[in-house]
Amino acid sequence: xxxxxxxxxxxxxxxxxxxxxxxxxxxxxxxxxxxxxxxxxxxxxxxxxxxxxxxxxxxxxxxxxxxxxxxxxxxxxxxxxxxxxxxxxxxxxxxxxxxxxxxxxxxxxxxxxxxxxxxxxxxxxxxxxxxxxxxxxxxxxxxx
Amino acid sequence: xxxxxxxxxxxxxxxxxxxxxxxxxxxxxxxxxxxxxxxxxxxxxxxxxxxxxxxxxxxxxxxxxxxxxxxxxxxxxxxxxxxxxxxxxxxxxxxxxxxxxxxxxxxxxxxxxxxxxxxxxxxxxxxxxxxxxxxxxxxxxxxxxxxxxxxxxxxxxxxxxxxxxxxxxxxxxxxxxxxxxxxxxxxxxxxxxxxxxxxxxxxxxxxxxxxxxxxxxxxxxxxxxxxxxxxxxxxxxxxxxxxxxxxxxxxxxxxxxxxxxxxxxxxxxxxxxxxxxxxxxxxxxxxxxxxxxxxxxxxxxxxxxxxxxxxxxxxxxxxxxxxxxxxxxxxxxxxxxxxxxxxxxxxxxxxxxxxxxxxxxxxxxxxxxxxxxxxxxxxxxxxxxxxxxxxxxxxxxxxxxxxxxxxxxxxxxxxxxxxxxxxxxxxxxxxxxxxxxxxxxxxxxxxxxxxxxxxxxxxxxxxxxxxxxxxxxxxxxxxxxxxxxxxxxxxxxxxxxxxxxxxxxxxxxxxxxxxxxxxxxxxxxxxxxxxxxxxxxxxxxxxxxxxxxxxxxxxxxxxxxxxxxxxxxxxxxxxxxxxxxxxxxxxxxxxxxxxxxxxxxxxxxxxxxxxx
Numbered sequence: 001x002x003x004x005x006x007x008x009x010x011x012x013x014x015x016x017x018x019x020x021x022x023x024x025x026x027x028x029x030x031x032x033x034x035x036x037x038x039x040x041x042x043x044x045x046x047x048x049x050x051x052x053x054x055x056x057x058x059x060x061x062x063x064x065x066x067x068x069x070x071x072x073x074x075x076x077x078x079x080x081x082x083x084x085x086x087x088x089x090x091x092x093x094x095x096x097x098x099x100x101x102x103x104x105x106x107x108x109x110x111x112x113x114x115x116x117x118x119x120x121x122x123x124x125x126x127x128x129x130x131x132x133x134x135x136x137x138x139x140x141x142x143x144x
Numbered sequence: 145x146x147x148x149x150x151x152x153x154x155x156x157x158x159x160x161x162x163x164x165x166x167x168x169x170x171x172x173x174x175x176x177x178x179x180x181x182x183x184x185x186x187x188x189x190x191x192x193x194x195x196x197x198x199x200x201x202x203x204x205x206x207x208x209x210x211x212x213x214x215x216x217x218x219x220x221x222x223x224x225x226x227x228x229x230x231x232x233x234x235x236x237x238x239x240x241x242x243x244x245x246x247x248x249x250x251x252x253x254x255x256x257x258x259x260x261x262x263x264x265x266x267x268x269x270x271x272x273x274x275x276x277x278x279x280x281x282x283x284x285x286x287x288x289x290x291x292x293x294x295x296x297x298x299x300x301x302x303x304x305x306x307x308x309x310x311x312x313x314x315x316x317x318x319x320x321x322x323x324x325x326x327x328x329x330x331x332x333x334x335x336x337x338x339x340x341x342x343x344x345x346x347x348x349x350x351x352x353x354x355x356x357x358x359x360x361x362x363x364x365x366x367x368x369x370x371x372x373x374x375x376x377x378x379x380x381x382x383x384x385x386x387x388x389x390x391x392x393x394x395x396x397x398x399x400x401x402x403x404x405x406x407x408x409x410x411x412x413x414x415x416x417x418x419x420x421x422x423x424x425x426x427x428x429x430x431x432x433x434x435x436x437x438x439x440x441x442x443x444x445x446x447x448x449x450x451x452x453x454x455x456x457x458x459x460x461x462x463x464x465x466x467x468x469x470x471x472x473x474x475x476x477x478x479x480x481x482x483x484x485x486x487x488x489x490x491x492x493x494x495x496x497x498x499x500x501x502x503x504x505x506x507x508x509x510x511x512x513x514x515x516x517x518x519x520x521x522x523x524x525x526x527x528x529x530x531x532x533x534x535x536x537x538x539x540x541x542x543x544x545x546x547x548x549x550x551x552x553x554x555x556x557x558x559x560x561x562x563x564x565x566x567x568x569x570x571x572x573x574x575x576x577x578x579x580x581x582x583x584x585x586x587x588x589x590x591x592x593x594x595x596x597x598x599x600x601x602x603x604x605x606x607x608x609x610x611x612x613x614x615x616x617x618x619x620x621x622x623x624x625x626x627x628x629x630x631x632x633x634x635x636x637x638x639x640x641x642x643x644x645x646x647x648x649x650x651x652x653x654x655x656x657x658x659x660x661x662x663x664x665x666x667x668x669x670x671x672x673x674x675x676x677x678x679x680x681x682x683x684x685x686x687x688x689x690x691x692x693x694x695x696x697x698x699x700x701x702x703x704x705x706x707x708x709x710x711x712x713x714x715x716x717x718x719x720x721x722x723x724x725x726x727x728x729x730x731x732x733x734x735x736x737x738x739x740x741x742x743x744x745x746x747x748x749x750x751x752x753x754x755x756x
Contacts, residue, residue: 032483036480036483039476041439041442041469041472044524044525044526046436046439047436047439047440047504047508047519048519048520050432050435050436050476050479050519051432051433051436051519051520053432053479054428054429054431054432054433054479057424057428057482057483058424058425058428058429058490061424061425061486061490062490062491064486064577064590064591065490071590122491126490126491136520137519137520138520139520140520140522141522
């Protein structure tokens with residue numbers, strides 16, 4: 001949970017295109033990891049999580065096609081829990097991921113506008129679409 | 145699906161035409177009657193030959209088929225072709241000229257029998273055309289498959305079922321046409337009547353060959369059911385649920401979407417090496433939607449098990465549900481395996497991926513109580529209550545039908561996806577990020593072809609998904625058979641496909657002497673029985689006695705014919721006076737009765753006729 005919050009924070013601070021792309025890559029990776037670890041058919045968010053994971057994998061793939069993505073400094077997200085930190089409820093997790101996806105979609109849309117290279121524009125546009133899909137799939141999780 | 149024409153519609157129409165009887169008995173045949181009966185029967189014979197040809201597949205398949213020990217049906221097929229060819233040879237010379245002095249060719253046939261045979265031939269031609277929609281021609285003239293049904297149509301099983309159906313029609317057509325040939329006629333050509341009757345006799349030889357094969361290797365009722373249910377090859381229109389559909393509409397939506405997906409999946413492998421739609425986007429969306437669809441099937445089967453009408457098969461349904469759960473786990477594992485790869489193109493969504501997403505939506509609308517259900521998160525979505533799922537007696541079959549079609553389609557999808565990945569990998573289209581490769585491998589590009597172990601792992605996940613989906617299909621098929629759901633045809637379909645590709649041995653036929661009982665061919669009345677009918681005798685004992693005498697007479701003629709010289713045999717065959725007895729002998733389908741005609745070919749007889 002704390003990693004999702006941290007990614008949210010880092011994404012908000014990312015300034016130039018390479019840093020947005022690098023954090024976006026990590027964000028999609030983090031979303032994928034967070035979702036994959038909680039895909040439980042007994043929970044009623046199963047379908048939403050499975051489809052959101054497909055969008056996250058696709059979004060991460062879209063980012064890797066951006067020419068301005070700094071490959072050297074790229075790191076995979078690692079989802080760990082700090083000692084004593086309780087596992088979040090599945091709906092709380094879905095809500096957090098939806099929020100991160102919403103921010104991701106906005107940042108990538110801005111990056112698309114700012115990008116000079118067609119490859120970067122395409123990558124940002126496709127990844128933004130994936131982020132919007134994740135948000136749509138998970139946004140209603142906290143409505144009871 | 146139910147709106148589409150099926151082959152059985154046309155076979156039934158043809159049989160109905162041939163089963164009709166005259167309102168009044170015609171005692172005299174005119175020249176025009178014979179002429180039109182000849183034309184109609186030739187049309188019927190020609191269409192039957194075409195129908196047999198449709199069930200023969202490519203040259204390779206035929207080589208494989210005949211390389212094996214020729215079974216009863218292989219022999220029957222050869223004899224049937226020969227008999228139809230001979231029948232056509234006898235009829236052809238009589239369609240060239242005018243029907244007779246003062247009779248216009250364009251006038252409508254006076255003989256009801258000729259009209260019935262012509263109408264039956266037209267129906268059967270329409271059925272033949274329906275089967276042909278499953279094939280197309282390549283530029284080099286070879287036939288190619290256009291639908292998933294095509295391999296089944298060319299299978300040994302369906303080919304045998306086709307002969308069985310045609311045999312029934314041939315028997316009826318011969319009975320109708322021989323009635324025209326043998327009725328007294330002051331004006332009709334003796335030769336035309338004789339050849340019309342001989343053509344009928346060859347049709348009975350055809351029927352006899354089919355009957356003999358049917359005795360040795362009975363065609364299972366399920367296979368005949370399969371042949372009759374082959375639909376017109378059209379793609380069902382894409383449907384999008386609007387919300388609030390009743391269960392029958394949702395089931396129809398599931399089945400038509402499954403059919404569309406099955407067709408889309410067929411296109412995956414042939415295009416995998418080059419298609420821009422072979423993307424990681426398509427692969428991940430397909431695997432995700434297939435996981436959700438399997439999950440929805442699991443829910444549906446659990447709900448069905450709780451329904452009151454399903455109390456007898458509760459345990460079976462729970463086992464089906466468990467099998468669907470294993471399919472869901474396997475699809476999810478395939479989706480996980482895709483997390484580590486990419487493709488050379490991206491962004492495009494294949495038709496198969498779009499249809500799989502549609503199938504997830506339709507099955508979800510059926511499985512969940514919320515009429516607006518979507519995969520997206522929201523307030524909790526409880527499963528549809530049992531009373532809502534099965535509110536009418538027919539709903540049980542409909543829902544099992546929908547689940548059966550879905551599981552079967554997911555099996556095809558898993559197999560097609562696996563093959564697609566294999567072909568794409570061979571074309572170096574499956575990639576991994578270079579940074580995930582060992583440091584010793586130095587590649588100056590962000591992506592590189594996936595190593596063999598990546599591909600092998602991915603393929604094994606899809607193999608598991610196919611196996612688990614196939615197992616779920618088999619479990620649901622047992623339920624479908626128990627409750628006589630229309631989707632039973634899928635089981636016969638799969639078996640026919642497996643046999644056609646030579647992947648498995650033909651299932652051992654279990655002789656079921658009653659399989660044909662409900663629609664047994666009507667017996668042709670013998671000469672004595674016919675006389676009693678003409679006299680208006682209805683006494684059952686007398687008719688039974690006449691039948692017994694006719695049967696004994698037929699045996700006597702067969703025994704005697706074996707000892708006849710060829711010249712005497714030919715004279716007997718050509719005698720119209722003896723024809724009623726000879727017809728009855730042939731229609732008795734004694735295995736020796738065909739020998740009565742066999743030394744004879746149309747060519748031989750004509751040669752003999754030409755001699756002084």
